[in-house]
Amino acid sequence: MGCVGLLNPVALPTIISWLTYSSLLSMMALGVTLLYRTTKVANFAHASLVTSGAYVAYSIVVVLHPNPYLGVPLAFAVVGGLGLLLFYGVLEPMRRRHSPTVMLMVATLAFDIVLFGVLNILADYLASTYFVPSRNILLSSSDFTFMGQPGIFFVAVGVLSLCSVVLYFLLNFTTLGIALRASMENSSLAQAIGVNVTLMLAISWFAAGGLAGVSGALLPMWTLVNPNTGTVLLASMFCASIVGGLDEIYGAVLGGFLLGFVDVVGTSVLASSIGAWIAFYEPAVPLVVLAATLILAPKGLAGFLSRRRK
Amino acid sequence: MRPIVIVFIIIALLVGVGIGYAIVPAPAPPKTTLPSTIPIGVMVTLTGSFSSYGARAEAAAKVANTQINDYAKSLGIPTTFNFLYEDTQTSPPSVALTELQTLYTQGVKVVIGGMTSGEMAAIDSFADTNHIVVIDGTSTASRGSVAPPGDYEFRDMPAGGAEGAALTAAFMSKGYKNVAMISSSDTYSLSIRQAFKDAWLAAGGNLVSDINYSYPATTDFTVQLNALQSAVAPLVAQNKSVAIFANMWEDVATMLTQAKSSNSPLLSLTWFGPDTYAQDNTIISNAGAEANQVKLISVIFAAPLTPSHAELNTAVNASIGQEPDIYACATYDAAWIAALSILSAGQYNGTLIKTAVPTIAGQYYGATGNTALNPSGDRNTMDMEFWAVVSGTWERVATYSSVDQSVTWLMAV
DSSP states (O other), X not given: OHHHHHHOTTHHHHHHHHHHHHHHHHHHHHHHHHHHHHHOOOOTTHHHHHHHHHHHHHHHHHHHOOOXXXXXXXXXHHHHHHHHHHIIIIIHHHHHTTOOHHHHHHHHHHHHHHHHHHHHHHXXXXXXXXXXXXXXXXXXXGOOEETTEEHHHHHHHHHHXXXXXXXXXXXXXXXXXXXXXXXXXXXXXXXXXXXXXXXXXXXXXXHHHHHHHHHHHHGGGTSOBOTTHHHHHHHHHHHHHHHHOTTSTTHHHHHHHHHHIIIIIIHHHHHHHXXXXXXXXXXXXXXXXXXXXXXXXXXXXXHHHHHHHO | OOHHHHHHHHHHHHXXXXXXXXXXXXXXXXXXXXXXXXXXXXXXOOSSTTHHHHHHHHHHHHHHHHHHHHHHHHTTOOOEEEEEEEEOOSSOTHHHHHHHHHHHHTTOOEEEEOOSHHHHHHHHHHHHHTTOEEEESSOOOOOOSSOOTTXXXXXXXXXXXXXXXXXXXXXXXXXXXXXXXXXXXSHHHHHHXXXXXXXXXXXXXXXXXXXXXXXXTOOOOHHHHHHHHHHHHHHHHTTOOEEEEEEOOTTHHHHHHXXXXXXXXXXXXXXXXXXXXXXXXXXXXXXXXXHHHHOOEEEEEOOOOOHHHHHHHHHHHHHHSSOOOHHHHHHHHHHHHHHHHHHHHSSOOHHHHHHHHHHHHXXXXXXXXXXXBOTTSBBOOOOEEEEEEETTEEEEEEEEETTTTEEEESSOO
16 A cells, blocks of 8 residues: 555655655765764854855856766865865864864854855856856756656765765775774774874765765755755754764664655645645744654664664 | 337236136035035845845946946036945844944945845834935835835835736736635735735635745745645646746746656646746746746836836846846836935935935936835836746736736737
8 A cells, every 4th residue: 555655646756855855955964963973063064065065066067067967076075175174274273272062063153154155255256257147046957857757866865875885884894984983982092092083083074074065066956056055954954963863873864864754745744634834834844853853762763773773 | 108008008908817817716616515425325135045136136236336426426526425235134134134233333324225025124113213214126015005204214116015916917817717826934925925815805716725835944845836736636627727826936946846856737837926036037047948838927017128227237237147127127226316315415414315315206217217106105006017938038928007907918828
């Protein structure tokens, strides 16, 4: 019955929307969780890092006119670089001075504000030099279709899967990954046994920035993007990260899919049964899910599942 | 007296007259109490959801600034108008109040803008208390029929309530009796929603759906698309005509493309829209094929192609590669009304300038035509027109007369 329901022509678009939105949200949340696990810092600059990825990809499209998906690797590299800049330029000097975690969080907020300004300068430059709309950009008209479905669905799910697999292999089967996990678990002990903890942190910030860049680069294929978009999505990113559980990196994927399910599928079902007025409250859904999950499973979904396994 | 002496005296007199004429001082310049530099605040949304509108309005204001200074110079007026730009960031409206206070500390007595109705509401009290004249070219939420005493706000756009009547007339003339509406949750869209609802229901129309969504927080429109589909499906099954009124902003492009991705049957219907995205080329860039499919028949206040409008088109296009929309044109006119009112008042004094504005606006003919104001300080109603996406571009498809509330279709859509 469930399979028949899924293939229902009416339900299928909703499922596709859910999976697309959740994949993008999970990629964003993955970066948030990775950074929290390694540095214990909630990165408020993640909002602008995601938007930066979108504008890197859009800039490539405007200047070189390639397929928008070809901007994704460059977005990974550039925004990863921004993550490194934030780490080495702002956080590491503060960390060496033993700044409390709260100050580091505030510093990320300050970096977010600066990056927001830079994005607006870039948007102005694109508009005045190339005479293209640079705010409220949408690239879905360049998307391909496969089996009657939008390409972004296949790409978003595929890229998330790839990122998850690469992260899994990196963390579990490489020396670097083991050193990274050691730094996450106990940085002092890791340092004592010869792990370069600063380098491990830098790699985390690069990876998190890269993930933000990739998710940002794919965002204009699904929804309108302007320099404010990351800020609009920040609450959802953090909700997905917290709901999934901050103790497990893959919790972000669980959280993203749960949040997306409730947001898209759940609200659609509610709207059809109790009235369309509920659609107005859709942005409150992530917060409601967050509150409910934390009441039932304070360590998030991943923590709940690993407790069940034990 | 010897003749030679008389000749000498005459020659000396002639030389004296010549010298006197040469050294007479130049006429004194006209006395003015205007400062040598007049700061005028320009509040536009350069970031945030409405930033594309703000960018066009800013470009238009810059054109006005240059032209106004050239005009003052040509008259020998030793005054330069200096436009100070502030970004109101679209939301929250309280930012607009902070920006106005900043401008006030810089000696600004006249402000152009406050781009959204929410921003205008936020700055109203401070402007009135400190005698700051605000001339806005974009806010159109309905106000009272008469401006209260001591009100320093003027709008050179009519209140948006007239759009409700225009859209109702358009739907009816096309034979639609059923409309499904989706509205953004911002102040302006909600005022349009109410105006349309009142007019539509009064005309006997059937509102099959009235969905609100949170703006700009909504990035995925699956829920809204599903709700609209559920509402119109029974009518479509009975072969009854039904249309969509997408009372949105540029995010209508997202909804259109997501509708296409989900093969939504809503794309087989005709969509109508408000003035928020009529003639907006961002819609064509982002969702041209889908907009072409649904026509996106959108109402907008009709700005005649006056000489200054044509000149403004060229200048703004050269600056940012886009033509000014009606709000940008109205911002341009607001700037000129402000400057001419200041020159007319002869002093940079808010109270005197406020007194001058209605007279100046009544006589001014600019990029949007004549800008005469009604007793509430808003533009008298303008005629409207409908633009639709036809063959991948915006085309003017109908006109609406505010006198007899009738629509004249210029082409079949």
